[in-house]
Amino acid sequence: PYGTFGLIASAVGSQGFGAIKAMGLYMSIVLLALLVHTIFVYGSAVALLAKKNPWWFFKGFAPAMSVAFSTSSSSATLPLSMATAQKNLKIPKSISSFVQPLGATINMDGTAIMQGVATIFIAQVFSVELTFTQLITVVLTAVLASVGTAGVPGVGLIMLAMVLNSVNLPVEGIALIIGIDRLLDMTRTAVNSTGDAACALIVAESEAKNEKAEKDLKTAG
Numbered sequence: 001p002y003g004t005f006g007l008i009a010s011a012v013g014s015q016g017f018g019a020i021k022a023m024g025l026y027m028s029i030v031l032l033a034l035l036v037h038t039i040f041v042y043g044s045a046v047a048l049l050a051k052k053n054p055w056w057f058f059k060g061f062a063p064a065m066s067v068a069f070s071t072s073s074s075s076a077t078l079p080l081s082m083a084t085a086q087k088n089l090k091i092p093k094s095i096s097s098f099v100q101p102l103g104a105t106i107n108m109d110g111t112a113i114m115q116g117v118a119t120i121f122i123a124q125v126f127s128v129e130l131t132f133t134q135l136i137t138v139v140l141t142a143v144l145a146s147v148g149t150a151g152v153p154g155v156g157l158i159m160l161a162m163v164l165n166s167v168n169l170p171v172e173g174i175a176l177i178i179g180i181d182r183l184l185d186m187t188r189t190a191v192n193s194t195g196d197a198a199c200a201l202i203v204a205e206s207e208a209k210n211e212k213a214e215k216d217l218k219t220a221g
């Protein structure tokens with residue numbers, strides 16, 4: 001703690017409070033984007049596609065979300081998130097054990113969101129104006145980089161190098177945000193795990209619907 005205090009004190013001494021303000025703003029934007037994504041995208045997907053109450057979903061999945069938050073690893077949380085989805089959200093084991101491990105490997109919305117915001121932040125720090133085509137490139141490479149991100153702490157930041165490279169931004173920019181990534185990593189991991197559970201719930205609902213339709217067809221026939 002004393003060392004960190006010394007580093008922060010020297011950074012504030014040389015850069016002024018502007019540096020702290022910019023970092024605070026970056027953190028707030030990432031956290032806000034993650035919150036909006038979780039509530040609106042997952043909430044509406046659960047309500048419209050799985051026909052379930054979003055509050056029931058978030059409340060039922062909360063134990064796994066808190067472990068994802070504290071471990072910063074969707075892979076380490078996987079056993080608990082599968083157990084929680086099966087027990088609290090009543091997702092059949094056959095669906096949960098296929099969708100959630102697949103999601104923990106390739107579905108990382110939280111990571112993609114952080115990479116998008118971080119790229120814009122780094123571009124602004126280096127006074128680089130990104131064109132519309134470059135912004136689209138950032139979106140596409142952030143999605144690809146998040147697919148390639150392993151579900152362990154801090155990897156999203158390493159994969160950010162790929163996104164920065166795609167629009168010719170200096171990879172050294174990562175050093176600017178590495179110090180404040182801990183809390184963001186915890187939050188985006190919770191979002192990543194929640195997204196996988198939401199997908200599993202939607203698949204479970206559509207499978208149940210298909211089974212019911214098949215059964216109705218059989219009884220009618």
Ligand code: ASP
Nearest residue numbers: 073074111151152155156
């Ligand atoms: N820690 C994240 C996860 O496990 C990956 C990352 O964005 O670094 O989902």
